[in-house]
């Protein structure tokens with residue numbers, strides 16, 4: 516009887532435990548993607564980007580003589596329908612660790628078992644599954660560095676080859692047309708602009724990793740903090756949809772480190788930050804919705820869409836680093852990590868606005884949106900999350916710009932108003948924003964809505980009064 520391979524955030528054929536096991540069984544394999552409630556609930560940019568990834572997977576499967584079935588509906592209902600139509604006796608998938616996916620998958624697994632259908636989940640989305648990493652006393656890690664130390668020398672199994680053949684069933688179930696699912700429809704700014712900034716699919720992800728290891732990893736430690744240059748891997752948009760496996764990235768980094776590119780260790784450390792995000796989300800699922808440190812529940816966050824919050828979203832705070840980064844995200848669907856830390860600190864500390872506002876806006880704008888990394892990043896930045904620093908960290912967005920963008924290469928790439936001859940990238944922002952925002956590159960650049968030093972003082976006072 517056929518095996519249904521339910522693809523979710525593992526949209527690749529190489530180094531895929533579940534697919535390899537299914538193919539090795541010799542049974543026919545029915546690859547399936549379900550546009551279920553969780554897909555429906557995605558923000559505009561991630562949903563659009565997911566559609567591109569699904570399209571790429573469909574093509575890769577077709578190249579192997581297989582076919583991706585695409586269906587819209589409740590995951591369990593769709594699976595049952597396809598099982599009834601095809602006589603499939605098993606459903607395989609790769610495990611996810613965010614609370615919503617876990618809740619869905621647990622229900623699906625239990626229901627399939629009741630139906631007497633084999634339901635098997637596999638590793639593949641992380642290097643170290645959250646329950647396999649423990650502190651000396653048997654608990655989970657709440658601080659990053661000890662977790663890094665505990666996993667850095669672990670043996671990571673070799674990556675699996677792409678299956679040579681994917682056995683086809685006697686007949687294929689009916690499929691919906693990907694275009695008709697219209698995953699890009701929620702994009703206010705039009706899909707074409709964002710498309711130019713996406714690097715889609717398994718093959719492209721693999722080339723991207725190769726180019727990073729060959730050309731950039733050797734200087735990663737220094738360059739990764741400079742937002743004006745391409746100093747990082749850019750792999751987050753691929754990792755989030757599983758177009759490349761973390762294992763492949765880990766081995767590439769490990770080899771580079773042993774070939775004398777010592778900076779590669781910093782890259783491995785970043786991959787473990789991603790692991791830490793899943794570790795935390797698995798052990799403390801509240802991280803995606805509530806203050807990770809409950810003592811923050813009484814903090815007087817603003818939760819309203821105030822004029823200040825709107826200015827933050829639109830990149831009109833009058834603070835150059837914040838505005839450049841917010842505009843970069845709107846145009847490209849990604850934001851440099853330094854920018855993410857700066858804008859998050861400014862929203863939650865200078866503007867004293869709730870991290871959930873930022874979390875939701877990022878979830879709408881980022882093509883690399885990841886439920887666990889985004890939540891950890893926001894809570895870390897707000898102070899309510901797993902930051903080991905014993906004091907209240909308030910980034911100064913002005914001195915940070917001086918330090919990391921001394922020549923204003925980044926600021927001038929994304930800001931038009933302060934410059935008499937603005938760059939094309941800076942102007943492209945104004946073409947993409949909705950008309951209703953009423954923004955023009957000819958407007959004067961705003962004065963800071965909350966100046967760096969004023970906001971810092973206010974934030975420290977609010978923190979002290981907690």
Ligand code: FAD
Nearest residue numbers: 747748749750751785786789852855884885888889892893
């Ligand atoms: P590289 O520097 O090349 O790092 C390699 C990989 O390591 C990344 O692709 C990513 O998978 C992982 N990684 C690196 N830094 C982090 C980190 N701090 N936390 C978790 N994983 C990390 N990352 C996302 O993938 N999705 C998100 O939705 C997301 N939201 C964030 C929100 C905030 C407020 C902050 C502060 C950070 C967020 N990050 C998120 C983490 C980080 O900014 C991005 O992973 C990174 O900028 C991606 O660029 P890169 O692929 O070039 O990274």
